Amino acid sequence: MTFQIHALPRETFAPLFGLDETALATRRAVWRIAESSPGWPCRVSLADADKGERLLLVNHEHLGGATPYRASHAVFVRETAPQARPEPGDVPDVIGRRLISVRAFDGDWMMVGADVVEGGAVAATLETMLADRAVAEVHLHIARPGCYLARATRA
Incomplete structure (x- = not known):
């Protein structure tokens, strides 16, 4: 058994790219410029932005549904991000x-x-967790800031 890591889909964020700052603010989003690299991880490309690259910083609900664990957090998305599709x-x-x-x-x-x-x-860790048939999927967060990064399923 192996795992598959999934990036957030670009189409989720595409409608935001053409909005002005006022419209973005109503959607809990702002533009930021990467001040260093690495350090500004894009959740669509699963790559760090280059220094000076523009990213959208937006609140994203990564765990919806009727659960006590329902959660959202800030995520970065590079304006020119290609969709990541890691191999299993x-x-x-x-x-x-x-x-x-x-x-x-x-x-x-x-x-x-x-x-x-x-x-x-x-x-x-993913191999071990996903070997448990009770596990449906695994979420990966950057530990220190707690930000959602990606999810993993069985391949």
Whole structure:
């Protein structure tokens, strides 16, 4: 068994790219310029923005539904982000170079497991968590700021 990491879909954010600052503000979004690289991880491309690159900073609900774990958080999306589609079993560098909070959820969106691991241990952690048939999917968060990064399922 192996895992598949999923980026957020570009089409979720595409309608925001042409909006002015006032319209973005009503959608809890603002433009930011990457001040360094790495450090500004795009959730669509699963790559860090280059220094000076423009990103949308927007609140995104990554765990909806009727659950106590319903959650949203700020995410960055590069204006020119290509859609990431990692191969099964691959961990993008944007994950591999960070401390990651790994959260396993069952089909009712109840948390059934969690850990904090260095990026190099994400693959083994996903394999272990997803081997448990009670786990429907696993969410990956950047541990220190707590921001949602991506999700993983069985491949």
